[in-house]
Amino acid sequence: MKVCFYGNTGHFFTAFLAGSRIPEVEFAGYCPSYSGESMERLLTFAGKSGTDYPDGWEIHARSNQKTGGHKLLAYQDLEMMLNAENPDILVIDGLFTQRYEHAKAALQRGIHVYVDKPIALTVEELTDLYKVMKQSGKLLWAMHTVRFDAWYHTARKIISQGALGNIRMVNCQKSYRFGVRPDFYKERKYYGGTIPWVTIHSIDMIRMVTGKEMLSVYSRQSRAHNHGYGDMEVITSSDFLLEDDILATVCTDYYRPENSHSHDDDRIRVVGTDGILEVIRGAGDHEVRLINKDFNGIVEQQETPFIFEDFVRTIQGKGANLMSINDSFRNAYVAICAQKSADKNKIIAMQNAKELFS
Numbered sequence: 001m002k003v004c005f006y007g008n009t010g011h012f013f014t015a016f017l018a019g020s021r022i023p024e025v026e027f028a029g030y031c032p033s034y035s036g037e038s039m040e041r042l043l044t045f046a047g048k049s050g051t052d053y054p055d056g057w058e059i060h061a062r063s064n065q066k067t068g069g070h071k072l073l074a075y076q077d078l079e080m081m082l083n084a085e086n087p088d089i090l091v092i093d094g095l096f097t098q099r100y101e102h103a104k105a106a107l108q109r110g111i112h113v114y115v116d117k118p119i120a121l122t123v124e125e126l127t128d129l130y131k132v133m134k135q136s137g138k139l140l141w142a143m144h145t146v147r148f149d150a151w152y153h154t155a156r157k158i159i160s161q162g163a164l165g166n167i168r169m170v171n172c173q174k175s176y177r178f179g180v181r182p183d184f185y186k187e188r189k190y191y192g193g194t195i196p197w198v199t200i201h202s203i204d205m206i207r208m209v210t211g212k213e214m215l216s217v218y219s220r221q222s223r224a225h226n227h228g229y230g231d232m233e234v235i236t237s238s239d240f241l242l243e244d245d246i247l248a249t250v251c252t253d254y255y256r257p258e259n260s261h262s263h264d265d266d267r268i269r270v271v272g273t274d275g276i277l278e279v280i281r282g283a284g285d286h287e288v289r290l291i292n293k294d295f296n297g298i299v300e301q302q303e304t305p306f307i308f309e310d311f312v313r314t315i316q317g318k319g320a321n322l323m324s325i326n327d328s329f330r331n332a333y334v335a336i337c338a339q340k341s342a343d344k345n346k347i348i349a350m351q352n353a354k355e356l357f358s
Contacts, residue, residue: 006091016045178254
């Protein structure tokens, strides 16, 4: 099974992290997604560059590199690469606002698509992409990596077993170091917004732990004190109403101090009629804490496959069923509505995503 890479602006590296677990996969080629894009991060994860890994990934990445490395031929542009390699899978990780058009084109060529979010930035784009995917018979997954984090997977399983009773409320946090960001983050026409880029992870978390869909949203955002990054929003907040009268909130920021022990500080708190569950990051990695009538303490986490590993296995008919095709589109739909709410400063009522993407 041959894989090619288009750009390296986000979570492309999750394909490489699964390398040792999918020996039948050949990482064959790559090309930049915009003029002047450095491909050093991709070459680092391919074992072909001495550039530093992103925070927290070095040991994991090195332990999962394939013996003998990767062929990975360089190409000047996407069309040239696809014509030469004819890949089974295209990893799309270019400019955030251009993923829809490239995902659509790949599907129309009969190529499976593993694409970073956002997969689309308008409802019209999203519904068109869904139609094309269904017609193609190929698989499209967005890179919703949190579903494959052991701590969130464990939380989901505990909740599905009824440990919290009826879910009533969910609170999420996404906090990142600002670090060094590419210049395209400064322009909405390329960046697309912090809600569909970052908050969407928490949208996925909320849908994952509740099993319910969002019905309305009210979002706010601010670009103040954004290190001179133009259109980029550095804080956002979103309030959601879900099915069964569940309330949920998401707060996102880029203000995590540079001297913190990790790049991110992601959290979730789930309140039910019979208990409370929290996933928090303390001085080390994430912990899952549960309080109900039978337990009060830290829960042992359960292992999961890597997301790209499960993507490949799903193509082969052997997936773990941790994510469906519909999840990628339902998450994107909610994020589009949440971004619209922030831009217009108004409550946005949503059609139940199950009616749109099923």
